[in-house]
Amino acid sequence: MKIALIVEGSYPYVSGGVANWIQMLVSAMPEHEFEIIAISSSRKEASSYKYKLPPNISGIHDVFMMDYLSLEEGKPPRLTKKEAASCLEWFAFQKNSEQSIPCIADSIRLGNPISFMKSEIFWDFLVASYEQEMPNHSFNSYFWTWRSMYLPAIYLLQQSYPIADVYHAVSTGYAGLIATYLRLKHKKPFLLTEHGVYAREREEEILKSVWVDPPFKKRWIAYFYHMSQGAYHTADRTISLYKGTHQIQLELGLQAEKAMIIPNGIDYHRLSVLPRHPGTSGGGIVFGALVRLVPIKDIKTMLYAVRLASHDIPDMRLWIMGPTDEDPDYYQECVALTRNLHLEEIVTFMGKVTIDEYLPKIDALILSSISEGQPLAVLEGMAAGIPWICTEVGSCRELLEGKDEHDVGIAGYVVPPVNPKAMSEAMVKMYSLPDERAYMGQVGRNRVEAYYQIDHFIDAYRQLYDEVVT
Structure with missing residues (x-):
């Protein structure tokens, strides 16, 4: 069995916590092949391994979120009206809109990420959202907020990823987003383990942050909850470590029949x-x-x-x-x-x-x-x-x-x-x-x-x- 572990800002480049958990999990299952899909913010953060990789890790598949900054314009979108409407539902944080993620990840249909965001389809949607959401604020700031929110996600989705028998994300967020996409594309099982509640943690960070302008904090928080709920809806099983996290997941929309608790274990x-x-x-x-x-x-x-x-x-x-x-x-x-x-x-x-x-x-x-x-x-x-x-x-x-x-x-x-x-x-x-x-x-x-x-x-x-x- 080949298992793709999808991690964000962790193994094998950061030690402790979740990374230790991954090392224990992989080392204890030599009968299975593991490949790590490692999402890092930048190439600098992925400069050296903090662990000796177990022999059953067949590879580290790196993707770098900030590489989106080097994007240039390319092919325009080739979406049908139905596909365009479906994609825009995801950008509008509509419930159950994660079914459109494979379309967003398709560089032929959605096109180049920058070209898509400059297209009439997206621009009309952006302007309408601005007029409804915050017409008294700077449109320029609104536009750049959307760009910094969506371009990294589209860029990550449009990268190539290994095929596996199981996709196992160890958080929601961008790891959960990629796992959601691969589950829908390949029809392979998706397991989600949350060590903490990712969306809650991002909410705390954003509320305290200085890098997010106060008028846009609500949108950023909603964005991370949106990604988490999409992962909950798509995952075949969602695992928490204890009752507290389990209860929060249920409150956020996780179906009880998909939820389970598996506590950590040590030697x-x-x-x-x-x-x-x-x-x-x-x-x-x-x-x-x-x-x-x-x-x-x-x-x-x-x-x-x-x-x-x-x-x-x-x-x-x-x-x-x-x-x-x-x-x-x-x-x-x-x-x-x-x-x-x-x-x-x-x-x-x-x-x-x-x-x-x-x-x-x-x-x-x-x-x-x-x-x-x-x-x-x-x-x-x-x-x-x-x-x-x-x-x-x-x-x-x-x-x-x-x-x-x-x-x-x-x-x-x-x-x-x-x-x-x-x-x-x-x-x-x-x-x-x-x-x-x-x-x-x-x-x-x-x-x-x-x-x-x-x-x-x-x-x-x-x-x-x-x-x-x-």
Whole structure:
């Protein structure tokens, strides 16, 4: 069986999170051939692999979104009136309009993307939408918003893609859009796994952004929800990692009979036997963070919390373990903040490490993210018997406090995101109660053993691949 994994801004060029999940999935299924369709923003972002590719990956099929900037005019559209009307429904965010995506992807019928957007068909539609939507705003800004929204999508759709037995997108967005197209074109099964809710994450980014003019934020947000709903309608199965994401997907229009939950899994047997030698800083405490140095992980809140907690915790250490090259500017901001807060003797940026060497020396772990799905790092720390302090994002509360009445016990503290005071109070509490730390560590280890082992996760996907193909 050949499976095409469709990923956006991730494997094999970015490490951590979803990329680790992909590496585990592919490595555990040597009986299947995988090809990666890697969607990157630019060629610069795809400069080097962060992983040693398993032998059953037959290739990396790269597409670069920003290559649309080099487009020049070409052949005009050759659409029938019915085809034109169908395509325009998709550009208007109409429900169930994803059936027109193969037509949009057809460079013969739709024509060159720039020529299409300059055609009478599209121009009349654009002007009518402008007059209805925001006639009091700049038409020039409206036009360039549409251009920057639709040209990358058309460009991606009109690229060539490998044929596979199964198309498996690991998010909605552009990965889900390509998978929707390939499902409709080749009539091959399409699986969709959402680690977080892509449309919700883009909404949060756009609302906070400065690159989107305020009048156009609503349209950009609607665009990403539109793409997500098209993927939900087209996918044969849509998988979430936990109940929270599952419920949001249903609210966004996913049919219940297509929805399923497959939790993440990690190598429990390797991590659960790691020795425990915490307290290596004498009478103090060692906190750790297994994290990429990127804004969504909100390292700055963690640093402010450390500063507050340091007044009450003698000889405290924080080891921040994870790659620093994904967003070098943010990493340098964190280093500068560490200096400004006079934390150089407390905080160490370790870079990417072999976690098995460091987990035995850590008393407690911290996650300060503002958005997550079901973090593999949290599961890995729990398997090693280490308690956590996590922000209340994604499935973190479920992981630390249990998912139902049969899954009892507390494996750590949950605090609000972007709240240094609450996080520092949890750190002081963790320091003050060593017996509680030991208890929470054992609860976490037991929970991972029961519900989050890699064999459970792999067996579920192996069965699902076989089911959709046969």
